[in-house]
Amino acid sequence: xxxxxxxxxxxxxxxxxxxxxxxxxxxxxxxxxxxxxxxxxxxxxxxxxxxxxxxxxxxxxxxxxxxxxxxxxxxxxxxxxxxxxxxxxxxxxxxxxxxxxxxxxxxxxxxxxxxxxxxxxxxxxxxxxxxxxxxxxxxxxxxxxxxxxxxxxxxxxxxxxxxxxxxxxxxxxxxxxxxxxxxxxxxxxxxxxxxxxxxxxxxxxxxxxxxxxxxxxxxxxxxxxxxxxxxxxxxxxxxxxxxxxxxxxxxxxxxxxxxxxxxxxxxxxxxxxxxxxxxxxxxxxxxxxxxxxxxxxxxxxxxxxxxxxxxxxxxxxxxxxxxxxxxxxxxxxxxxxxxxxxxxxxxxxxxxxxxxxxxxxxxxxxxxxxxxxxxxxxxxxxxxxxxxxxxxxxxxxxxxxxxxxxxxxxxxxxxxxxxxxxxxxxxxxxxxxxxxxxxxxxxxxxxxxxxxxxxxxxxxxxxxxxxxxxxxxxxxxxxxxxxxxxxxxxxxxxxxxxxxxxxxxxxxxxxxxxxxxxxxxxxxxxxxxxxxxxxxxxxxxxxxxxxxxxxxxxxxxxxxxxxxxxxxxxxxxxxxxxxxxxxxxxxxxxxxxxxxxxxxxxxxxxxxxxxxxxxxxxxxxxxxxxxxxxx
Ligand code: COA
Ligand code: AMP
Numbered sequence: 286x287x288x289x290x291x292x293x294x295x296x297x298x299x300x301x302x303x304x305x306x307x308x309x310x311x312x313x314x315x316x317x318x319x320x321x322x323x324x325x326x327x328x329x330x331x332x333x334x335x336x337x338x339x340x341x342x343x344x345x346x347x348x349x350x351x352x353x354x355x356x357x358x359x360x361x362x363x364x365x366x367x368x369x370x371x372x373x374x375x376x377x378x379x380x381x382x383x384x385x386x387x388x389x390x391x392x393x394x395x396x397x398x399x400x401x402x403x404x405x406x407x408x409x410x411x412x413x414x415x416x417x418x419x420x421x422x423x424x425x426x427x428x429x430x431x432x433x434x435x436x437x438x439x440x441x442x443x444x445x446x447x448x449x450x451x452x453x454x455x456x457x458x459x460x461x462x463x464x465x466x467x468x469x470x471x472x473x474x475x476x477x478x479x480x481x482x483x484x485x486x487x488x489x490x491x492x493x494x495x496x497x498x499x500x501x502x503x504x505x506x507x508x509x510x511x512x513x514x515x516x517x518x519x520x521x522x523x524x525x526x527x528x529x530x531x532x533x534x535x536x537x538x539x540x541x542x543x544x545x546x547x548x549x550x551x552x553x554x555x556x557x558x559x560x561x562x563x564x565x566x567x568x569x570x571x572x573x574x575x576x577x578x579x580x581x582x583x584x585x586x587x588x589x590x591x592x593x594x595x596x597x598x599x600x601x602x603x604x605x606x607x608x609x610x611x612x613x614x615x616x617x618x619x620x621x622x623x624x625x626x627x628x629x630x631x632x633x634x635x636x637x638x639x640x641x642x643x644x645x646x647x648x649x650x651x652x653x654x655x656x657x658x659x660x661x662x663x664x665x666x667x668x669x670x671x672x673x674x675x676x677x678x679x680x681x682x683x684x685x686x687x688x689x690x691x692x693x694x695x696x697x698x699x700x701x702x703x704x705x706x707x708x709x710x711x712x713x714x715x716x717x718x719x720x721x722x723x724x725x726x727x728x729x730x731x732x733x734x735x736x737x738x739x740x741x742x743x744x745x746x747x748x749x750x751x752x753x754x755x756x757x758x759x760x761x762x763x764x765x766x767x768x769x770x771x772x773x774x775x776x777x778x779x780x781x782x783x784x785x786x787x788x789x790x791x792x793x794x795x796x797x798x799x800x801x802x803x804x805x806x807x808x809x810x811x812x813x814x815x816x817x818x819x820x821x822x823x824x825x826x827x828x829x830x831x832x833x834x835x836x837x838x839x840x841x842x843x844x845x846x847x848x849x850x851x852x853x854x855x856x857x858x859x860x861x862x863x864x865x866x867x868x869x870x871x872x873x874x875x876x877x878x879x880x881x882x883x884x885x886x887x888x889x890x891x892x893x894x895x896x897x898x899x900x901x902x903x904x905x906x907x908x909x910x911x912x913x914x915x916x
Pocket of ligand 2: 526572650651652653654655673674675676677678679701763764765777778779780786789790791
């Protein structure tokens with residue numbers, strides 16, 4: 286007899302409409318859908334066509350109506366500000382309804398966009414849910430991005446309103462958000478009509494007369510707003526993610542498919558029950574934060590945790606264990622880099638021994654390749670299953686995982702286990718042929734993708750096709766390379782484009798190159814991701830200076846590092862660059878970034894057959910050795 290996973294996976298592929306139609310019964314609909322899956326216009330698939338619902342109603346009001354108003358919805362724990370706060374579902378409903386009233390007072394209506402630029406405070410979730418309540422489309426921008434990145438998103442999303450906080454709090458400094466917002470609006474071509482600002486006591490900010498509205502004052506005067514029904518296919522949010530250029534991709538998420546899929550994953554993948562506490566230690570600015578700090582746990586009636594701090598240093602490497610023990614948390618989801626940081630500080634897990642972890646069930650990791658050392662260390666010390674799972678901003682939830690609520694398979698180190706129901710993952714070769722088990726190819730997913738995945742890119746249908754759909758007709762191109770083994774385990778090895786993964790954050794080296802190329806002394810440049818023991822990868826720049834530049838190299842490097850930080854933001858973690866006489870290229874002029882990366886990471890490399898001048902590689906090696914890289 287097939288296990289529950291095999292049954293679910295096979296039905297989800299043979300009859301997706303029946304599989305997801307059943308899952309959709311778990312969601313409250315204002316109007317039931319006419320059709321589960323509309324396949325009439327590939328590759329633009331639509332889920333639950335004709336259905337109407339409100340995502341905020343499903344995430345908040347529904348639980349209050351069901352008599353769970355006293356259940357905790359949000360636990361806020363902020364070691365960086367020394368604050369703790371608990372919010373019940375009834376209180377959350379009131380906060381969200383009032384803030385929806387504020388947004389409505391500022392002119393926000395169904396379909397309007399609202400940019401949310403907030404640190405990890407409960408108000409970030411309140412703002413997101415208030416948008417959902419009105420049928421408005423939120424676009425959350427991570428606080429570690431600089432003004433220019435924020436401006437790019439403002440120009441693309443064209444928000445009616447921006448919601449921001451006066452500051453964020455990093456362990457070593459208070460980050461003033463408001464000047465970044467003011468600068469972004471100054472340089473943006475689109476001007477939002479209003480900004481609603483949450484004044485935080487760590488750093489209050491100046492307000493722009495006639496444009497800025499104080500959060501607290503506005504809420505005090507607002508009338509609560511009810512949930513506005515939207516079509517299942519209407520957008521819930523846009524989340525920008527790194528593309529191959531400086532122009533980020535606006536990943537669109539719909540309302541209906543998203544609610545159905547996320548609710549389903551809470552039991553099937555995470556094996557968590559309503560009323561339990563679910564903690565994703567990420568940031569609302571990333572997709573993990575959207576799906577598993579905000580929507581997933583709340584749709585499922587769980588308590589979610591808003592953690593404003595770091596795994597180490599706030600105040601020590603025991604913070605995660607303190608929180609898990611204090612709030613009786615069975616599930617933690619974070620990036621491997623957080624565990625590498627803890628392991629570095631506390632290799633013998635001495636902090637762990639201080640806390641009662643007896644109720645802790647499972648650790649989930651995602652966001653980057655989980656290295657076997659990290660998994661083994663976590664498993665040996667926590668003594669619970671450690672589940673790696675693979676997903677992307679585009680997919681919104683896991684493509685491959687060990688679905689703990691369906692069937693627990695043995696873990697194979699280095700693999701995020703099997704394709705989740707809904708996903709047909711294949712590795713294709715250069716001629717688009719299916720690779721035999723164990724052989725590396727481009728990882729692709731057969732269309733249609735399951736609900737909750739990106740229906741398109743914001744105002745960019747053509748880019749959606751080019752980026753994901755055109756190269757392998759009938760498949761979604763993940764941009765990752767890897768293989769599927771004889772047992773159906775997926776292995777994700779590397780990106781096939783210029784995206785790198787720094788501390789679980791997705792960054793584009795192309796975007797950094799665009800910044801370096803703007804330095805007046807730089808003739809040409811390249812950025813690669815080099816191995817880093819803690820953050821997984823770190824960006825490293827190479828610059829060739831224009832003839833006649835007399836400035837010391839160190840000065841150019843310092844300026845370049847500052848330019849990237851100022852333009853993209855501290856999150857780019859761009860700290861190192863080298864001035865080199867020449868860059869290695871193919872005869873057709875393509876920079877050999879892959880070879881440079883292999884040299885930097887001490888990997889064996891073959892001299893590329895197409896290299897123009899092989900003598901350049903030793904020059905690169907020498908420059909890398911000067912900063913302690915390469916052999
Ligand atoms: N607002 C402003 N600045 C921010 C920020 C925010 N919300 N988040 C990060 N930054 C800054 C940091 O202060 C740092 O600045 P610095 O160069 O002046 O030190 C810079 O951006 C780089 O941040 P990061 O790469 O995260 O490094 P870190 O040393 O601050 O923290 C980790 C490293 C591993 C502890 C942290 O990244 C982490 O906890 N990651 C795991 C969880 C996670 O984020 N997952 C995401 C996907 S699941
Ligand atoms: P993001 O869109 O920021 O979630 O980043 C998605 C990318 O992170 C994927 O395309 C992978 O390259 C990488 N990634 C995420 N999860 C994993 C994982 N479990 N194993 C390997 N790579 C991963």
